[in-house]
Amino acid sequence: MKRLFSISVFALMVLLTFFYACKPDPQLDFTTKTAPISFPIPQGWPKPFYNFENNTLTSSGFELGRKLFYDQRLSRDNTISCGSCHQQFAGFAQADHAVSHGVDDKLGVRNSPALFNMNWHTSFFWDGGVNHIESQPINPIKNPVEMDESIDNIIVKLNADATYRSMFKSAFGDETINSQRIFKALAQFMGMLVSSNSKYDKYKRSEAGITMTTQELNGYDIYKSKCSNCHTEPLFTDYSFKSNGLPLTVIKDSGRAHITLNPADLYKFKIPSLRNLKYTGPYMHDGRFNTLDEVLNHYATGISASSNPDAQLAGGIQLTTQQRADLIAFLNTLNDEEFIKDERFKEVK
Ligand code: HEC
Numbered sequence: 001m002k003r004l005f006s007i008s009v010f011a012l013m014v015l016l017t018f019f020y021a022c023k024p025d026p027q028l029d030f031t032t033k034t035a036p037i038s039f040p041i042p043q044g045w046p047k048p049f050y051n052f053e054n055n056t057l058t059s060s061g062f063e064l065g066r067k068l069f070y071d072q073r074l075s076r077d078n079t080i081s082c083g084s085c086h087q088q089f090a091g092f093a094q095a096d097h098a099v100s101h102g103v104d105d106k107l108g109v110r111n112s113p114a115l116f117n118m119n120w121h122t123s124f125f126w127d128g129g130v131n132h133i134e135s136q137p138i139n140p141i142k143n144p145v146e147m148d149e150s151i152d153n154i155i156v157k158l159n160a161d162a163t164y165r166s167m168f169k170s171a172f173g174d175e176t177i178n179s180q181r182i183f184k185a186l187a188q189f190m191g192m193l194v195s196s197n198s199k200y201d202k203y204k205r206s207e208a209g210i211t212m213t214t215q216e217l218n219g220y221d222i223y224k225s226k227c228s229n230c231h232t233e234p235l236f237t238d239y240s241f242k243s244n245g246l247p248l249t250v251i252k253d254s255g256r257a258h259i260t261l262n263p264a265d266l267y268k269f270k271i272p273s274l275r276n277l278k279y280t281g282p283y284m285h286d287g288r289f290n291t292l293d294e295v296l297n298h299y300a301t302g303i304s305a306s307s308n309p310d311a312q313l314a315g316g317i318q319l320t321t322q323q324r325a326d327l328i329a330f331l332n333t334l335n336d337e338e339f340i341k342d343e344r345f346k347e348v349k
Pocket residue numbers: 069074080081082083084085086100101102103108110111112113114115118121123124125126127136137140141145146147186190
């Protein structure tokens with residue numbers, strides 16, 4: 001018996017040594033990570049709009065996308081990465097910045113949107129000016145107030161780095177670095193940023209031990225009657241363009257009309273999700289509000305007739321103090337702490 005025991009301990013040790021010797025180094029060896037992964041769709045959610053058609057999702061593609069996302073070499077002076085304006089702890093929005101902050105401390109005119117559940121978006125940017133996630137990154141890269149860099153120059157910089165050459169090889173089969181591959185890898189990383197583990201999600205999935213308080217449930221009812229037409233479940237937006245009546249500022253951002261040139265679209269913006277509001281402030285396309293109280297004050301008394309407000313908002317949304325507290329309690333159940341702490345989405349240094 002004793003002998004049998006020591007033989008099995010020995011066998012186990014041999015096995016473990018073998019296992020460790022074969023364990024790929026995540027920085028260098030990507031050869032085992034090239035098998036296609038199927039995109040996980042959260043229970044009860046609609047089919048995503050983008051499901052990596054012509055862009056096979058793999059671990060190595062995702063990891064390459066993550067490295068690119070956090071790489072400052074994508075900007076002219078190597079100071080700004082996608083992750084500078086899209087920070088994980090802020091739900092991949094930019095914390096404390098009403099409008100985006102790019103190279104040479106230049107400011108943009110719009111708030112950096114949160115990035116999550118991207119595969120359900122039917123268009124990109126506040127005005128929907130970009131219609132494919134794989135063509136989106138060219139905009140911040142070329143924008144003189146964001147990264148101000150050319151793709152050709154980025155390709156030169158990346159080609160000089162042996163790690164990149166081997167990562168492109170493992171993601172796409174050979175070492176060629178081109179814009180299409182850069183964009184596909186970024187789309188793999190951004191597409192995997194799925195936020196579906198808030199208390200609300202767990203409640204909807206009837207997970208053990210998850211209950212909503214009476215106050216949260218009351219808030220849920222208020223949300224359903226006052227907000228859900230535009231901020232529709234389960235993504236908490238229907239991705240359509242509407243004006244919620246924000247008073248015009250000196251910038252007079254025309255919103256959706258900037259793209260369609262249709263006066264009926266003046267001051268309409270893509271409806272943002274209500275998920276993760278705890279992390280994604282400041283709010284609205286220009287980051288004008290810092291708190292949910294300011295947002296609800298706007299819906300109560302701030303709707304401006306001159307910014308083409310949606311008919312549903314005529315007269316504003318009036319709530320009692322109690323209803324307001326209940327609604328905010330419900331909105332807080334939409335915060336997904338697992339998402340903002342997810343190790344897979346962090347920069348690998
Ligand atoms: C200087 C800040 C800044 C940098 C750098 C930046 N972004 Fe953005 N991003 C923004 C702003 C601002 C918007 C909204 C633009 C608009 O609506 O006109 C945006 C929009 C987006 C959107 C669309 C989101 C939506 O809800 O429609 C995606 C996706 C995105 N960025 C990804 C990236 C990627 C990938 C990179 C790196 C290649 C990047 N961003 C770099 C500020 C930035």
